[in-house]
Amino acid sequence: xxxxGPVTLEIFLNNPSEGMALVQVGYVVTQTMDDAQSGRNxxxxxxxxxxxxxxxxxxxxxxxxxxxxxxxxxxxxFNRNCALILPVASLEQGIVSPFxxxxxxxxxxxxxxxxxxxxxxxxxxxxxxPPSVG
Numbered sequence: 001x002x003x004x005g006p007v008t009l010e011i012f013l014n015n016p017s018e019g020m021a022l023v024q025v026g027y028v029v030t031q032t033m034d035d036a037q038s039g040r041n042x043x044x045x046x047x048x049x050x051x052x053x054x055x056x057x058x059x060x061x062x063x064x065x066x067x068x069x070x071x072x073x074x075x076x077x078f079n080r081n082c083a084l085i086l087p088v089a090s091l092e093q094g095i096v097s098p099f100x101x102x103x104x105x106x107x108x109x110x111x112x113x114x115x116x117x118x119x120x121x122x123x124x125x126x127x128x129x130p131p132s133v134g
Contacts, residue, residue: 002042002071002110003030009106013088021091023048023084025064025106030077042110044069046082048091051103061086064106068113 005028012022025046034040048062065082092102 001032001112002035002040002069003032004028004108004110005030005077007106007108009104011091011104016085019088020085021088023062023064023086023106024081025083025108026079026081027108028077028079029069029110031071031075035071036073039071041071041113042069043067043113044080045109045111047107047109048084049105049107050091051105059086059104060090062090069110 007025007027010024012024014020015022029042029044043066045066046064048059048064050057050059062084064084065080069078091104
């Protein structure tokens with residue numbers, strides 16, 4: 001199963017404009033021999049998470065990346081860099097007081113995707129059979 005290296009998060013407030021935030025995420029994804037041999041791909045989901053309250057919540061509009069990661073035999077590891085621009089207000093999830101900052105983190109999730117779909121058909125049932133002649 002693929003592994004995710006250290007994940008870095010940088011947030012630049014009021015960039016590129018007032019009231020907006022530039023979010024930059026970086027990490028390394030490394031495939032295993034099993035991934036290469038099986039041709040396994042992954043759904044790669046990168047989401048901002050607020051830990052401002054006892055229950056962590058996803059930041060509204062905070063999906064940085066959502067796609068399919070495809071390994072091949074030529075690449076053992078991928079350096080991943082992605083960015084998102086969103087309103088600063090989206091990052092302000094649960095200010096306890098004006099003197100306390102909102103803790104935001106980024107979560108990278110890799111979910112294996114089967115190389116081939118598994119299907120099985122049932123028996124055939126005939127309906128609307130013609131009337132019997134008798």
